[in-house]
Amino acid sequence: MNADDGFPGTRGLVALIIVVAVILVAAILSVQIEQTRPTQLGAAQSSNGQYSLTLVEVMDSRWNSTLAQPRFYVLGQNGLESSANIRLPVHTPILLTIISYDTPTPGSEAQYAKVSGTVGGTIFLINGTTAMGTSVNEEWGKNVTSVSVASLAHTFSIPQLGINIPVVGGDTELVHLYLNESGTFQWLCLTPCGAEAMSTAGWMEGSVTVG
Numbered sequence: 001m002n003a004d005d006g007f008p009g010t011r012g013l014v015a016l017i018i019v020v021a022v023i024l025v026a027a028i029l030s031v032q033i034e035q036t037r038p039t040q041l042g043a044a045q046s047s048n049g050q051y052s053l054t055l056v057e058v059m060d061s062r063w064n065s066t067l068a069q070p071r072f073y074v075l076g077q078n079g080l081e082s083s084a085n086i087r088l089p090v091h092t093p094i095l096l097t098i099i100s101y102d103t104p105t106p107g108s109e110a111q112y113a114k115v116s117g118t119v120g121g122t123i124f125l126i127n128g129t130t131a132m133g134t135s136v137n138e139e140w141g142k143n144v145t146s147v148s149v150a151s152l153a154h155t156f157s158i159p160q161l162g163i164n165i166p167v168v169g170g171d172t173e174l175v176h177l178y179l180n181e182s183g184t185f186q187w188l189c190l191t192p193c194g195a196e197a198m199s200t201a202g203w204m205e206g207s208v209t210v211g
Helices: 010-036
Strands: 045-047 050-062 068-076 079-082 085-088 093-101 123-126 141-144 152-158 163-168 172-178 183-188 205-210
Touching: 050 085, 050 152, 068 152, 093 152, 093 163, 123 163, 163 172
Parallel strands: 050 093, 085 205
Antiparallel strands: 045 050, 050 068, 068 079, 093 172, 123 141, 123 172, 152 163, 152 183, 183 205
16 A cells, blocks of 8 residues: 555645745745845935935936926936925935036026035035046045035025035035924025926926925
């Protein structure tokens, strides 16, 4: 007599147990891989108690078939995403990175070249062009309280919170923020940069929800 003759379901039960075990092991490995996978560059995230957000400002985003306008994007997990509605935490250190692919805007006012509302009243300006090639004596980056009007391309400003961040064309900026007030506020650019972009959410203006 075969050992399984009296138990016709034994082989099936053993096979089922093996399948379940394989599925459980695969699930555990999947979770471990996901936990160790690096977060995509620029995605808003909370890491070590600090919230990070990256904005990309481009010079010529297509408004329609005949017109291009400057535009702020959020660099997120799916690439360049809309900046129409930005969310930031309250009572949390924030690292805001602004990357500009633009040139200075003629006619900008000197008052908008000054930094306000950031931690320490400064931004860390990373030189985008002149510290290359033979210009080896130029600083790659430095903390500044203002920039030259001649280099000012745009601003990322939240007037209700007293925040003004001058954006230098072609440079990258690291900005530390700490927001104590919850609510929804308007962000906008304060330099002349196109009527269409300045009046359209997700271009050169939008909302910031803090909470």
